[in-house]
Amino acid sequence: MTNLTDLTVAEIRDGFRAGDFSAREVAAAFNANVAAAKALNAFIVETPEKALEAADAADRARAAGEALKPLSGVPIGMKDLFCTEGVQTTAASHMLEGFKPTYESTVSKKLWDAGAGMLGKLNLDQFAMGSSNETSYYGNVISPWRRGGGDNAALAPGGSSGGSSAAISARLCPAATGTDTGGSIRQPAAFTGISGIKPTYGRCSRWGIVAFASSLDQAGPMARTVRDNAILLESMAGFDPKDSTSLDLAVPQWEASLSSDLRGKKVGIPREYRPDGLNAEIAALWDRGIEWLKDAGAEVVEVSLPHTKYALPTYYIIAPAEASSNLARYDGVRYGQRDLPDGAGLQDMYAATRAAGFGPEVKRRIMIGTYVLSAGFYDAYYTQAQKVRALIARDFDQAFEKCDLLLTPTAPSASFALGEKQADPLAMYLNDVFTVPASLAGLPAIAVPGGLDAQGLPLGLQIIGKALDEQTVLNAGLAIEERAGFAARPEKWW
Amino acid sequence: MSEYRIQGATGEWEVVIGLEVHAQVTSQAKLFSGAATAFGAEPNTQVSLVDAAMPGMLPVPNRECIRQAVRTGMAIKAQINKWSRFDRKNYFYADLPQGYQISQLYHPLVGEGAIEISLDEKNPDAQVKTIGIERIHVEQDAGKLMHDQHPTRSYVDLNRSGVALMEIVSKPDMRSPAEAGAYLSKLRTILRYVGSCDGNMDQGSMRADVNVSVRKPGEPFGTRTETKNVNSVRFVMAVVEHEASRQVDVLEAGGKVVQETRLYDPDKNETRSMRSKEDAHDYRYFPDPDLLPLELDDAFLEECRQSLPELPDAKRQRYEQALGLSAYNAATLTADADTARWFEALLAEGARIQKKSEGEVAKASANWLLSELYGALNRLGKTLEESPVSPEEGAELLALIADGTISGTIAKQVFEIMLETGDSAPRIVEEKGLKQTSDTGAIEAAVAKVLADNADKVEQYKAGKEALFGFFVGQTMKAMQGKANPQVVNELIRKALA
Numbered sequence: 001m002t003n004l005t006d007l008t009v010a011e012i013r014d015g016f017r018a019g020d021f022s023a024r025e026v027a028a029a030f031n032a033n034v035a036a037a038k039a040l041n042a043f044i045v046e047t048p049e050k051a052l053e054a055a056d057a058a059d060r061a062r063a064a065g066e067a068l069k070p071l072s073g074v075p076i077g078m079k080d081l082f083c084t085e086g087v088q089t090t091a092a093s094h095m096l097e098g099f100k101p102t103y104e105s106t107v108s109k110k111l112w113d114a115g116a117g118m119l120g121k122l123n124l125d126q127f128a129m130g131s132s133n134e135t136s137y138y139g140n141v142i143s144p145w146r147r148g149g150g151d152n153a154a155l156a157p158g159g160s161s162g163g164s165s166a167a168i169s170a171r172l173c174p175a176a177t178g179t180d181t182g183g184s185i186r187q188p189a190a191f192t193g194i195s196g197i198k199p200t201y202g203r204c205s206r207w208g209i210v211a212f213a214s215s216l217d218q219a220g221p222m223a224r225t226v227r228d229n230a231i232l233l234e235s236m237a238g239f240d241p242k243d244s245t246s247l248d249l250a251v252p253q254w255e256a257s258l259s260s261d262l263r264g265k266k267v268g269i270p271r272e273y274r275p276d277g278l279n280a281e282i283a284a285l286w287d288r289g290i291e292w293l294k295d296a297g298a299e300v301v302e303v304s305l306p307h308t309k310y311a312l313p314t315y316y317i318i319a320p321a322e323a324s325s326n327l328a329r330y331d332g333v334r335y336g337q338r339d340l341p342d343g344a345g346l347q348d349m350y351a352a353t354r355a356a357g358f359g360p361e362v363k364r365r366i367m368i369g370t371y372v373l374s375a376g377f378y379d380a381y382y383t384q385a386q387k388v389r390a391l392i393a394r395d396f397d398q399a400f401e402k403c404d405l406l407l408t409p410t411a412p413s414a415s416f417a418l419g420e421k422q423a424d425p426l427a428m429y430l431n432d433v434f435t436v437p438a439s440l441a442g443l444p445a446i447a448v449p450g451g452l453d454a455q456g457l458p459l460g461l462q463i464i465g466k467a468l469d470e471q472t473v474l475n476a477g478l479a480i481e482e483r484a485g486f487a488a489r490p491e492k493w494w
Numbered sequence: 495m496s497e498y499r500i501q502g503a504t505g506e507w508e509v510v511i512g513l514e515v516h517a518q519v520t521s522q523a524k525l526f527s528g529a530a531t532a533f534g535a536e537p538n539t540q541v542s543l544v545d546a547a548m549p550g551m552l553p554v555p556n557r558e559c560i561r562q563a564v565r566t567g568m569a570i571k572a573q574i575n576k577w578s579r580f581d582r583k584n585y586f587y588a589d590l591p592q593g594y595q596i597s598q599l600y601h602p603l604v605g606e607g608a609i610e611i612s613l614d615e616k617n618p619d620a621q622v623k624t625i626g627i628e629r630i631h632v633e634q635d636a637g638k639l640m641h642d643q644h645p646t647r648s649y650v651d652l653n654r655s656g657v658a659l660m661e662i663v664s665k666p667d668m669r670s671p672a673e674a675g676a677y678l679s680k681l682r683t684i685l686r687y688v689g690s691c692d693g694n695m696d697q698g699s700m701r702a703d704v705n706v707s708v709r710k711p712g713e714p715f716g717t718r719t720e721t722k723n724v725n726s727v728r729f730v731m732a733v734v735e736h737e738a739s740r741q742v743d744v745l746e747a748g749g750k751v752v753q754e755t756r757l758y759d760p761d762k763n764e765t766r767s768m769r770s771k772e773d774a775h776d777y778r779y780f781p782d783p784d785l786l787p788l789e790l791d792d793a794f795l796e797e798c799r800q801s802l803p804e805l806p807d808a809k810r811q812r813y814e815q816a817l818g819l820s821a822y823n824a825a826t827l828t829a830d831a832d833t834a835r836w837f838e839a840l841l842a843e844g845a846r847i848q849k850k851s852e853g854e855v856a857k858a859s860a861n862w863l864l865s866e867l868y869g870a871l872n873r874l875g876k877t878l879e880e881s882p883v884s885p886e887e888g889a890e891l892l893a894l895i896a897d898g899t900i901s902g903t904i905a906k907q908v909f910e911i912m913l914e915t916g917d918s919a920p921r922i923v924e925e926k927g928l929k930q931t932s933d934t935g936a937i938e939a940a941v942a943k944v945l946a947d948n949a950d951k952v953e954q955y956k957a958g959k960e961a962l963f964g965f966f967v968g969q970t971m972k973a974m975q976g977k978a979n980p981q982v983v984n985e986l987i988r989k990a991l992a
Contacts, residue, residue, distance in 0.1 A: 083550045096549065103543060105550060206784075208550040214783035243552050244785050322783050325582050328593020329547040333650065346588055346648075373584070373778035382780055 004029040005171040009074055009228035012174055016058065016073030023055035023062075023073035023117075030075050030119055033172045039494035042157075042167040044080045044138050045088050046120040051075040054117025069115030070235055077167050077176035080121035081128055081160075082108045082219075083208040087118075091210040092126045092136035095357030096336045105208025106240045107177065107219045114235035119173050122163030126359045127327065128184055128212040131431040133162030134422055135361040143192060143415055144170035144490035148456035152493075153417040155457070158188025164222045165192040169490055175223035175232050179209060181216045182315050183411075183435025186447035189222055190410035190460025193449040193488055195477065196222035197229045200467050201442030202247035205240030211326040213319040214245070216439050226448060226477040230254040233470065249468070257471055260479035263297030265472065268403030272308035273434060281453045282409045289407055289450055289461045289480060296479035303399040303406070307391045311437040314392065316429060317372050317385035318440070323362075324369025330357060364425065393441040400466050405476050408434050410447040410460035434462060444470045446477040449486040458488065498670030500708065502742045508711045509738040510718075511668035513730070514703040515681060517566075517660045517691040518635070519559045525634050525658035526553030526596065533697055537640070537651035545656040547591035552784050555580075559658035560788065562690035563603050563632045564798045566660060569688045569805055570627055572607025574795060578631075579787045584778040588650050589637040597633035597661075599779045603788065604630035609684065610807060611676040618810070618825040625677050626665035635659050660691065666705065666715065671731035678702060678727050679829075683806050686831040701725045704758075706737040708745070716741070717751040721758050721765050733758050737765050809834055817841075817856035826864060836878050837863055839885035840892075847893045858892055866906070870913055883912055891919035903976045904928050930977050934986065940973040941966075941986050955991065963987065 004026050007015065016023055031048040058072040083089045083101035090096040104112070112118070126135040133141040133156060143157040143166055157166035161178035165188035168176055178185035180198035189196035197220050204219040211217060221232030234255060239248040269290065274283065290300055332338035332353030339352035358366070372381035399406065412433055421428045438445040445464040453459055461480055465473035499506040524531055527544035544551045567574050579601040582594040606627060613621040637655035641648050662681065668674045682700060685691040692699050702725075707718035719741070721733045741751050754770040804812070806828045813824035827837045840863060844855040867888065871881060883891075891909060894900045900908060900923055911922045923929055931937070944966055945952050955962040966987050971978055 083548075089549070091549070099549070101548070101550075103548070206550070207552050210549045211784075242554060244554050321780060325584050325594050325778070325780070328584060328586065329549070329591060331586060331588075331593060333588050334546055334591060335548070347586075350586055370778065373780050375776045375778075378778075378780070 005033050005174075007174065008225050009071075009175045009223055009231050010225070012074050013071065013231070016062070017068060019062075023058035024052060026073060027051040027055035027075045027117055027119075030173055033170075034119055034167075037167075037170055037172050037494050040142050040144060040166050040170055040172070041139050042123055042141050042163045042170070042172060043077070043120040044090060044092065044123050044163070047087060047118050048120075050087075051117040051119045054112070054115065058115055058117075069113075070231070071111065072115035074115065074175070075117040075119050075173060076111065076232075077119050077122045077164055077173040078108055079124055079161055079164050079177045079179060081124060081179050081210045082177060083210065084108055084118070084121065087121060089121065089210070090137070091128065092124045092138055093357065093359070093362070094137045094337060095330045095353075096210070097137070099336050101208075103208060106205035106242065107209065107236045109208075110235055110238065111177070111232075116235070122161075122167055122176055124163055125160035125184075125361070127210065127323070127362050128160040128179055128181055128217075129323070129361050129365055130159040131183070131187055131428050132156035132416070132418065132421065133159045134418060135159075135359050137359060140418055141166045142418070144492075144494065145192060145415060145457055146490070146493065151455075155415045156191065156418050158191035158411075158415065160184040161188045161196070161222060165189055165194060165196070168192070168194045168222055168224060170492075170494070171489075175221060175228050177219060177236070178222045179212075179217055179219050180435075180439065181212050181218075181319060182439045183432040185220050185222055186435045186445060186460070186462060187411045187431055189447040190449070190458065190462075191415040193458030193460075193486060193490075194222060194224050195226055195229050195446060195448045195481070196220060197233060197446040197470065197473065197477075198439070198444065199233060199237060199470055200247070200444045202245055203233075203237045203444075203470070205238070205243040205246045207240055207242040213322040214326060215322060216315075216319060218439075226446070226474055226481050227255060227258060229446065229477075230258055230474050247468075252471060254471055254474055258478055259475050260296055260482050262293060262476060262479055265298045265405065265476070266403040267293045267298045267300045267476070268303035268399050268406045269300060270303050270305045270308065270399065270406055270408060272305050273408045278409075279413055281414075282412065282459060285450045285459050285461065286407070286409050288484075292480050292483035293407060293476060295483060296476075298476070298479075301403050303402055305392075305395040305399055305437065307388060307395050308437055310388045311392055311440055312429060312433055314385045314388045315432065315436040315440060316368070317381050318389060320365040320369035321373050321382055322369070324366045324373065327358075327362070327366055330354065332357075361425070389440050392437055396437075396441045396443060396464075404466070404469075405472050406464040407476070408462045408464065410434060410462040414453045414455065414457035414459055438464045443467055444473045446473050448477045448480050448484070450480065450484050451486065452488055456488075458486075498672070499711075500738055500742050502746050504746055506711060507708045507738070507742050509669060509734060510666050510707045510709065510715055511674045511734055512666035512705040512718075513664045513668070513674060513677060514705070515662040515664075515678065516701050516703075517662060517685055517693075518699040519562045519632070519658035519660055520690055520692055521556060521558045521562065521658055523556050523558070524656040525556055525559050525632065527656050529656065531657050533699075535653055537649070537653060540653040541655065545591065545652055547593070553596060553782070555785065555788065556658065559632060560603065560790075561794075561798055562688075563630060563660050564790065564795065565688050565802055566662075566685065566690045567604030567607060567630050568799055568802055569684050570607035570609055572627060572630065573605030574790070575601065575603055575605055576790045576795070577601065577787055578603045580782045580785045581779045582782045585775045587636070588648070589639050589652075589655070591637065591652065591655055595634050595636065596782055596785070598631035600781070601787075602629040602631035609677065609680055611673065611680050612825065613672065613676060615825070616822055618821055623673065625667045625673070628663040628665050630660050630662045633659050633661060666707075671734040674704070674734050675727045675731040678730050680806075682727075683829060683831070687803055687805055689803075695725045695727075698725065702730050704730055704733045704737070706734055706741070707751070708738050708741045716745075717753050719751065719754055719756050719765075721756045722768065724758050729758060729760055732760075732763055733765060736763060740765070806834075813856075817853050819856060819860050823860045823864060827860060832878055836881075836885055840888050843886045843889035844892055847889060848896055855892070855896070858896065859889075862888065862892055866909055870909070874913070882916060883909075887912065887918055894919055894923060898930060898979060899923065900928055900930050901976060901980060903971075904930065907976075928977060930979050931974065934982060937970070937974065937978050937982055937986055940970050940978070941983070941990050944969040944973060945990055952991070963991075966991075
């Protein structure tokens with residue numbers, strides 16, 4: 001019999017509908033994999049009973065001949081940034097340890113309403129701030145991947161959605177939610193040989209997602225195939241009156257419109273993404289990617305995104321500025337962590353609570369954000385960054401006059417060893433160099449695996465599309481997926 | 495009016511005043527959440543997840559609050575900004591769950607406007623001054639700390655957290671306590687007319703931050719202080735008075751006025767320092783990334799404009815010009831929206847039952863309301879809203895006077911009975927037999943008796959003491975128990991004495 005945990009979301013959905021297996025069998029198989037993978041530390045909370053509950057509901061519905069839902073029979077992982085009713089939601093922080101929301105985020109509710117079941121809450125970088133998962137209060141996730149040649153160094157699964165990426169590549173769940181502020185879906189997907197799409201800003205409601213940087217945060221799916229991403233995104237997206245920035249647009253039928261035929265499409269290759277010293281293996285993969293898209297019928301043109309070099313500094317002003325304000329609510333007054341030293345007044349309580357509740361990276365970003373918004377520096381940093389952000393968005397508008405999509409690498413390197421970059425925050429921030437521009441412009445972008453490097457680690461390619469054109473992004477991703485034939489998977493060591 | 499000057503040891507000082515008024519927007523729900531806004535509810539019962547700033551919660555602007563602020567802007571003839579934006583004002587306090595207040599610093603909803611104030615109550619058109627309005631922006635209120643619930647702990651009530659406020663910022667155009675008081679009263683009147691704020695200052699629906707500085711006339715502005723949360727017109731005037739003379743004392747003693755925030759203590763009638771500019775917060779204002787800019791379309795603005803009622807200045811002019819009321823009466827009747835509403839109901843009903851125009855019944859209606867009804871309400875300690883007599887019932891009473899059924903004197907008696915029993919005027923007149931008589935026979939008999947009983951006075955009258963005529967009328971009316979038609983009485987006495 002097929003190994004159920006090797007199936008994609010589409011295969012589970014279709015196999016369950018066809019009666020090849022029960023939803024309970026699927027949920028049980030994934031629950032077993034989750035339980036056996038403690039070494040990866042991918043989950044903060046495991047909820048096998050929730051997965052079984054949804055599976056049983058699906059089985060009953062099928063037995064009763066009722067109409068099945070889009071995700072009936074499919075268990076998934078939920079990034080622990082989404083508030084889940086009655087289930088601890090921490091954002092991987094000590095601050096929210098033990099916090100059980102009385103409400104369900106819009107995106108997770110849509111997934112449950114679509115029939116999906118929850119395997120557990122996935123680990124992440126604390127408050128989604130990080131690119132290696134090392135900032136989690138609950139210990140870092142360890143990538144299931146290892147370098148070849150007997151090097152057993154524990155590797156980073158990427159971040160911030162590192163629990164999601166590790167769990168999917170290790171077959172602990174067929175798909176998971178992620179959130180992407182500056183690359184938090186795409187970079188971990190690239191590091192672990194899976195796919196993940198950040199849709200256009202506003203496609204998915206932010207309601208009930210613990211906020212990092214409001215103008216950038218966007219939820220999206222992560223899975224092993226492009227089709228699975230299309231399936232999940234259809235259930236996650238949609239207008240939400242509870243989020244003023246959510247787009248009041250119908251959700252397209254992305255899966256039904258999937259096509260890897262790119263004839264008539266122009267692919268832009270931004271020259272600024274090929275800096276001196278670009279990793280040769282990444283450059284080579286990028287060239288292969290260009291050939292694959294040509295093979296799919298696309299025409300390739302060179303384009304320029306002149307303000308690319310300012311994207312990272314711009315991002316590291318805007319995101320911390322918003323975060324410094326968004327995280328002010330964690331003050332020990334109403335919920336979560338409270339440290340109240342003897343004889344402490346209100347200010348002492350704030351100081352003690354926030355000192356104990358936030359990790360070093362979160363504190364660093366709160367301080368950067370507070371600084372760039374402070375009187376006397378606001379114009380030099382924040383105002384300036386907003387202007388540059390507009391220029392970056394204009395770069396894309398101009399590029400898209402010449403092409404329909406852009407092809408770039410996802411990350412400047414393959415996964416690195418845990419601890420390797422922790423001492424130097426700036427080196428860590430450079431991980432986002434290819435993903436941040438699309439975030440600043442609010443554009444849809446997908447990461448798809450393209451191949452392995454010499455050490456046997458996955459490398460990813462990124463497709464960036466026009467606003468609201470997720471379809472072209474998915475289609476180009478599919479064209480690469482078909483041609484790359486990426487079938488590598490981590491060898492089980494955990 | 496003479497200019498307000500403070501006499502100091504070094505000469506005269508002029509006071510410069512600007513007010514920032516926080517007015518709670520009348521709305522069923524809060525500015526960014528669906529929670530209710532009832533006053534006086536049990537603590538923490540009017541709180542949504544958004545108001546408590548739970549993780550992942552997002553603000554969504556309440557259209558009605560925006561609409562009310564726009565209507566208010568229109569009522570002060572202000573620039574309405576079709577594009578505005580919300581900013582976050584960041585600071586930590588236990589009554590501020592988000593750790594920031596959503597406000598509008600950079601791009602307020604309403605721009606410059608103006609309010610006209612009258613400085614002479616008796617003659618409202620005599621001294622009118624225009625006070626500029628700098629802006630109106632909308633923002634969230636904070637919650638409330640309760641320090642009296644526990645010996646060592648403070649409690650937080652979030653019922654007010656997120657309630658919509660309009661901050662109405664004047665220009666530094668006021669020059670005396672009286673002007674500051676008149677401005678605040680007029681602003682309150684306008685808000686109550688528009689219906690955008692109930693103006694209940696004792697419930698905190700309206701409060702003022704009072705900016706005061708002093709200078710020698712003709713010199714540039716001095717350093718100002720800001721006295722926070724002053725919650726009555728009287729207190730605002732007291733703050734200005736106290737703060738101005740305190741600043742004069744400081745300056746004349748060779749000191750400097752410190753730019754600072756002060757608090758007013760009504761019990762001691764003094765202000766005291768709260769915090770100085772040095773330890774002022776750095777609020778780190780920036781555009782709220784959870785909210786899109788607010789863009790208003792023409793249809794929305796047109797609806798706001800159409801929904802505006804007749805405003806106090808226009809109403810006062812109409813009362814004077816179209817209804818022929820005195821300036822003073824017109825001003826008094828329009829000073830409060832409820833009074834004007836009551837008066838207009840009285841007028842409409844009076845015109846209807848007397849089959850006359852409103853102009854024809856206006857004077858009698860205004861006089862009756864302002865003297866008879868107000869006198870009675872004062873005596874009873876009731877407001878107009880609590881009046882035991884409705885406008886319709888008042889109109890019935892006035893109609894009986896107008897058509898000669900009862901005299902003014904009898905009307906007073908009838909009104910007293912109405913207040914006591916709640917009966918209608920026609921019924922009281924009917925049951926008590928108070929109908930005025932024009933039966934000349936009865937009146938002639940009474941006149942004859944009065945003149946016979948006072949033969950000496952008749953002599954005096956005939957000798958030229960004509961003032962006695964009134965005496966004969968009075969005696970006759972008394973004999974008729976007030977029910978005689980005064981015109982007929984006059985006529986018959988004149989005839990008898992001829």
